[in-house]
Amino acid sequence: MEFIIVRFRDPRDVFVDGMQMGKTGEKLRVEKGRHTINLGDPRNYVPTSRRPDVKNTASIKPMEVLFEPQ
Numbered sequence: 001m002e003f004i005i006v007r008f009r010d011p012r013d014v015f016v017d018g019m020q021m022g023k024t025g026e027k028l029r030v031e032k033g034r035h036t037i038n039l040g041d042p043r044n045y046v047p048t049s050r051r052p053d054v055k056n057t058a059s060i061k062p063m064e065v066l067f068e069p070q
Helices: none
Strands: 002-007 013-016 020-024 027-030 063-068
Touching: 013 027, 020 027
Parallel strands: 002 063
Antiparallel strands: 002 027, 013 020
């Protein structure tokens, strides 16, 4: 199991591979591998999605995925 934290200035739902997995700022558990991550609608952020290869993370060292306001 791998760990990510998705960052955005406002609280938002986080979608991983099309499924709502949690909220921005929370530590989320995902399977190892490449995932499509976005914040859903409204799409007032850039990029519209990220596709990181999640591997070699730990609960105390999650991968950060950043989105910025548009």
